[in-house]
Amino acid sequence: MTRRNETRRPVTPQDRGRFGGFDVLDEVDRWDEVTKREVLGRLAPGTTHKFFTSTEAHVAVALLDLLLAQDREPRIPVLPLIDVRLADGETDGWHYDDMPEDGDAWRQTLAHLDADAMAAHGCGFAELTAEQQAPLVQAVYDAEQWHGLPAKHVWSLWTRYSCTAFYSHPWAWNEIGFGGPAYPRGYKNLRIDGREGWEVPDQAPDDPVPFADRVEQAHDNHADLVGRAPDQR
């Protein structure tokens, strides 16, 4: 048995989530050993960088925090999860023929982002406020070409790596109500609105804030962040 502290509360990134009390880690003893080792390893990634230089890591942390809205603790340690992947050469193999391979692409694009910050504000990207950073990042999404690279392929690189790291972490599963590893336990209650004994319902089952309004609000906040009117999104 894995020892758990009974008073410990489930962690979600930035304490955000709609499944209060749900902790996927409560199920650890029912996971197979291989999966357990794999997933629990993400909770304690190394702190030294093997792939990124400290300059690159500085920019990357700021970019990843922004892409994933990790604006306060507790934060999922996304950068170490990406760093170890690139250090091990664990890429998807393929790359666009108009892009360098993934590791080089990360180095180049972080340098370009830092250069954009210098040009616009006279200091590095990591030194800017989120309000200053966001328009620079949104500009990459909006561009066709960015520093000689196809912008949508740059966006694809950043989001693929960042979302893969973030949503592989048990804290993110707590946030979204996902049940995590399921072997050898499986599922019994498959129907619509069916839950296992250990699953926790969405705290807003009747959607007290209609979903469309919630998204609208998030859009508005986001528009404020990137510094433009909401209807321009």
Place this chain on the structure above:
Amino acid sequence: MTESVRQRNASAWLIPNDGTRTNHRLRADMHRYDDDDEVDIVVVGAGAGGSVLTQRLARAGWRVVTLDAGPFWDPDTDWVSDERGSHSLYWTEPRQIGGETPVPLGSNNSGRGVGGSMVHYAGYTPRFHPSDFHTRTADGVGADWPISYDELRPYYELIEAELPVAGQNWPWGDPHTYPQHAHPTGGNGSIFLRGAHAAGIEARVGPVAISNGRFGNRPHCIYRGFCLQGCKVNAKASPLITHIPDALAHGAEVRSGCMVSRVLVDDRTGRATGVTYLRDGVERRQRARMVAVAGYSIETPRLLLLSATKRFPAGLGNDHDQLGRYLMVQGAPQTAGRFDEEIRMYKAPPPEVSSEQFYETDPTKPYKRGWSIQTVSPLPITWAEHVVAQGHWGAVLREYMRDYVHWATLGALCEFLPRPENRVTLADEVDRHGLPVAHFAYSMCDNDKQLMTAAQKSMERILSAAGASEMMTIQRFAHLVGGARMAAKPEEGVVDANHRVFGIPNLYLTDGSVLPTQGAANPALTIMSLAARAADRLVAGARSGPEMATVD
């Protein structure tokens, strides 16, 4: 039914009965040939095509060595019940993608190791429709196969029994039944059935190669939802458990960790003499009387290009510039709908329910051919791709992700047409062995684009009818077939109706690369059935004399 399967393919009974998933004794006792032994056939790749061929020929008494670049998987120790941790299941050697609509590779459409991409396919095993074999004649698009549906049908029936396939009676194409009853549906499948019923669209549960009930020593599905990460249960069929065990029991050698670098051809005789391969960085050679390549649509053309000789300067089977061409992917838009209810689509296998109502050409529409619709159930990392594809990032991305349990997702498979410019060539870049990597160019034609739009609308219709309050669609691709297609004559393809490479009498291709069209069906069952048919032709040909490798 079950006993007759056991008579011809005992794989499910060769798996342990004690809760573990691998027969280590069978692997330890596997026959081992010397590189210098001239075996009857060396098979390159132990996926859907190569494994079935191996099992059939081993049963017929052939001395078979099958080489696979990846590992010989043990589901207990190698696979995890986790999305991120399943990266090793994919072919991640370097490749370049280009064209107007580059097709990402890796996790979506490539396999690695014994079992091939069927280790992580969803599990859908529909048949092709009879019309798929003559789209040129019927619709003026695509190509006609040199074989008909009727020639493949007996092999569909055999393979469906061996996997086995579970599903409701199938009303489309050539109507047929399945050896096992349909599985119960989870939230996602229930939404599909509810919406399809309300919208007046026919849908059926299945067809999936996931055993519904115990099959031999393979246990019942536990509805874990991780089909795309490799089935640790042994419930979902892949050649690792459906054909390889029986092949080993009949004397085949499956040599893992062996990356084939070249098919050897004697320029004097014009015949294949074996292959070279890399094992632990050392180049070795396996001699063989025949060679069958089953490396799938990227690596099969690449290997034949890498095997060029003085007599075959453009690569093997490429005298008419056909090699690598007509490579196809299916347009695979996925549309998700938001429901107030909790769907929790991660529970139950992603493959649940299908509709082939839009599969055939609709003469009232401006486009030819069609699409199928199936449940897909993205896990969180893949679901994030759906959200990001809408342009969301930061707080909006997180907000949509927090709503995960309320979404149901459908996927379409659109029959994209074969085009000569969609092809594999060799790039300037080389891999860690110093071999040029594949460049895969893909561009869509107008018909392809029209199908994507129409398919999306049909999925929106179903989800709206089910009560969705909001929908989002991601444009993507699925599957690979073609690249070395089967044709009646060498000016139009790479292999003949017996899978024999034009111009090289003892070289065969037995994988998805030979498909001239793709229908709107997942290709695994068809690839296996073609390989079973090819094996029958080889065995029949061998009986008729050494120089006549196949019957005509």
